[in-house]
Amino acid sequence: MSRPGHREPARRSLAWRTVVLNLGATLGTLCIIAAIAGTVLGVTPLVFRSGSMAPAIETGALALSRTVPAEELRVDDVVSVLSASGVRITHRIQSVEVEHGRATLVLKGDANQVPDAEPYVVASAERVLFDVPKAGYAVSMVSSRIVTFLGGLLVGGALLLAFTGRGESHAGAGGRRRATSRRSQTKGSAPTRRRTAARPANTGVKHRMVTMGAVAVVVAGAVVGIPHPVGTLAAWSDTATVTGSLTADTLTVQSNLVGCATQGDGVRLTWTSQDTFAASRYKHRVTLTVGANSADLTPDVAAGTSHRDVMPSDVEGAGGGLLGGLLGSSTNVTVTLRATAGTTWISGGDPATRTIVYREGSWLLGETTVRCS
Amino acid sequence: MSKHAASRPARRRSGHRSGKVRALLSLGLLLGIAAPGTLAYWSDSATMQGGNFSSGTLNMQLSGNEANPDNWTNIALALGDMVPGESVAAAFTVDNTGTVTFNYQATGTATGPLAPHLTIQAFVGGTGDPTNSAGAGNLRTGTCPGTSTGSAQSLSASPLVFPAVRPLAASTSESVCFVVKLAIDTPDALQGTTGTVVEIPFTANQLGA
Numbered sequence: 095m096s097r098p099g100h101r102e103p104a105r106r107s108l109a110w111r112t113v114v115l116n117l118g119a120t121l122g123t124l125c126i127i128a129a130i131a132g133t134v135l136g137v138t139p140l141v142f143r144s145g146s147m148a149p150a151i152e153t154g155a156l157a158l159s160r161t162v163p164a165e166e167l168r169v170d171d172v173v174s175v176l177s178a179s180g181v182r183i184t185h186r187i188q189s190v191e192v193e194h195g196r197a198t199l200v201l202k203g204d205a206n207q208v209p210d211a212e213p214y215v216v217a218s219a220e221r222v223l224f225d226v227p228k229a230g231y232a233v234s235m236v237s238s239r240i241v242t243f244l245g246g247l248l249v250g251g252a253l254l255l256a257f258t259g260r261g262e263s264h265a266g267a268g269g270r271r272r273a274t275s276r277r278s279q280t281k282g283s284a285p286t287r288r289r290t291a292a293r294p295a296n297t298g299v300k301h302r303m304v305t306m307g308a309v310a311v312v313v314a315g316a317v318v319g320i321p322h323p324v325g326t327l328a329a330w331s332d333t334a335t336v337t338g339s340l341t342a343d344t345l346t347v348q349s350n351l352v353g354c355a356t357q358g359d360g361v362r363l364t365w366t367s368q369d370t371f372a373a374s375r376y377k378h379r380v381t382l383t384v385g386a387n388s389a390d391l392t393p394d395v396a397a398g399t400s401h402r403d404v405m406p407s408d409v410e411g412a413g414g415g416l417l418g419g420l421l422g423s424s425t426n427v428t429v430t431l432r433a434t435a436g437t438t439w440i441s442g443g444d445p446a447t448r449t450i451v452y453r454e455g456s457w458l459l460g461e462t463t464v465r466c467s
Numbered sequence: 468m469s470k471h472a473a474s475r476p477a478r479r480r481s482g483h484r485s486g487k488v489r490a491l492l493s494l495g496l497l498l499g500i501a502a503p504g505t506l507a508y509w510s511d512s513a514t515m516q517g518g519n520f521s522s523g524t525l526n527m528q529l530s531g532n533e534a535n536p537d538n539w540t541n542i543a544l545a546l547g548d549m550v551p552g553e554s555v556a557a558a559f560t561v562d563n564t565g566t567v568t569f570n571y572q573a574t575g576t577a578t579g580p581l582a583p584h585l586t587i588q589a590f591v592g593g594t595g596d597p598t599n600s601a602g603a604g605n606l607r608t609g610t611c612p613g614t615s616t617g618s619a620q621s622l623s624a625s626p627l628v629f630p631a632v633r634p635l636a637a638s639t640s641e642s643v644c645f646v647v648k649l650a651i652d653t654p655d656a657l658q659g660t661t662g663t664v665v666e667i668p669f670t671a672n673q674l675g676a
Contacts, residue, residue, distance in 0.1 A: 111486070115486050115489035115493070116489060117493075118490065119488070119490075119492035119493055121495070122492040122495030123492050125495040126492070126495035129495075144567075144673055146525075146673070207536070208535075208670075211670050211672070248493060249493050252493040253490045253494075255490065256486040256489065256491075257490065330525030330565075330569070331569075331670060331671060331673065332525055332527045332535065332569070333527070333535050333668055333669060333670050333671070334528060334534030334535050334539065334668075334669045335538040335539065335667065335668040335669065336529050336534060336539050336540075336541045336544065336559065336667045337538040337539065337541070337544070337667070338541050338543070338545045338665045339540075339545050339665070340545065340547075340555075340581055340647070340664075341547045341549065341661040342549050342580070342649075342653075342657050342658055342659055342661070342663070343547075343548035343550045344659035345658060375553070397606070398605070435550035435551055435552070436550060436552055436651045437551065437652045438655040439551055439653070439658055
């Protein structure tokens with residue numbers, strides 16, 4: 095690039111070198127200062143990704159926060175915590191209870207109508223010191239790929255300009271190499287060689303490697319140590335509650351055990367359901383009582399059915415069979431009807447009753463029967 | 468650069484040294500790049516979707532009702548004179564009337580004498596109305612359209628009614644339906660009781676929270 099008689103391009107490239115190095119050094123120094131300051135002061139930058147802390151802190155704000163122990167957290171502090179799902183939430187403390195160095199925080203976004211559903215239990219939290227509106231957008235932009243690429247390019251360019259082009263040994267060292275060559279051409283190659291020899295290449299390379307190695311270690315350490323800005327959700331939330339009411343039925347006594355008719359050897363008892371619903375949801379339990387003995391007829395009469403046949407065998411099962419020795423005798427049997435539901439519900443109060451007659455049969459009187467009284 | 472530098476070796480050497488220093492200082496930029504780089508991680512992680520920043524509003528309604536701070540009484544979610552084994556179905560929509568996607572979840576709660584004996588089962592995505600049958604000889608039974616999100620759960624445990632939070636995009640709605648059932652073995656002593664209230668609070672959280 096710097097051929098004899100072409101000094102203008104040479105000056106331009108020098109200007110470029112200065113710009114790249116100065117710009118790199120300035121931005122780099124700023125970053126280093128910020129990193130060191132952040133580490134020393136324990137400051138964590140927060141980028142607000144949403145606006146539930148509005149209007150105090152809007153979406154896109156960059157806030158600086160400082161880690162404080164649980165004991166120092168107070169109601170109305172704006173703090174940043176991690177939710178159970180690992181998301182950073184920054185909201186205002188609505189209540190705080192400290193126990194054994196751990197605080198249970200109820201947080202609420204200023205723009206939210208309700209506090210966060212999840213209480214946070216923390217040993218420490220980042221308390222927001224102040225915020226800069228919109229600055230979070232800039233920080234976020236810096237993380238974009240194109241800006242990252244340009245930054246890398248700048249660093250790479252600066253390193254290239256400063257550490258190559260010496261011309262001692264690298265063929266591709268560019269302008270400086272050619273310039274040296276040109277000078278060498280005028281004075282002969284020997285002085286150049288002598289100069290190079292005066293500063294042994296080995297020492298130079300070693301020196302450079304040590305320097306760069308040290309710098310790399312420092313940089314790597316700083317990168318690990320600095321507090322990285324973290325995105326935080328000032329998460330919105332909302333609630334809505336639907337409600338309904340339920341009441342329980344009271345099973346009605348079947349007061350109208352209305353019908354009794356002969357049905358073969360037995361009788362058919364009929365009733366009407368007293369369920370307040372046309373659905374006739376109640377099952378019915380028919381109980382026979384003979385003297386001191388009583389038994390429920392099983393199974394209960396299904397809902398929707400409103401009759402039950404009572405046969406001699408039913409009465410015998412209820413204790414009527416005890417009377418079987420009495421020739422030609424007849425015994426009154428009390429029928430009781432109750433409504434049931436589910437597995438435990440049964441109608442209370444006085445049940446409907448009706449009396450039927452059990453007649454023991456014999457060779458003289460014929461079949462054993464149950465008849466309406 | 469070559470000409471100047473070549474003609475003044477001393478200055479050239481010092482220029483090189485300062486150039487090296489500046490180049491090394493520029494490495495500090497890596498800090499700047501590395502730091503906001505964590506943001507890229509956030510936006511790529513599963514807990515964040517869409518853009519880095521969300522501004523707008525988050526609002527949830529139930530069938531067009533804010534239902535907050537005052538509860539919304541759904542007249543379908545009511546049944547009088549229940550007997551054991553009966554159930555009622557009520558359907559409504561969860562509406563995202565804000566401008567950001569949210570995740571919602573609901574908790575089934577009940578107070579009152581029947582509360583320990585109630586179960587709730589959730590259905591989503593149904594079209595049409597639930598049916599509440601009352602045929603002769605039958606208990607009243609609520610049936611929901613849509614897909615069941617799981618088996619019935621006891622309301623006494625205040626369960627989350629959905630097995631996982633449900634995302635709902637801005638300006639969309641989802642149909643939900645609940646069957647609330649009185650257990651078949653509800654104790655006899657609870658006949659005629661009143662004042663049982665079912666409350667299903669819904670919570671919507673911004674995606675990622």
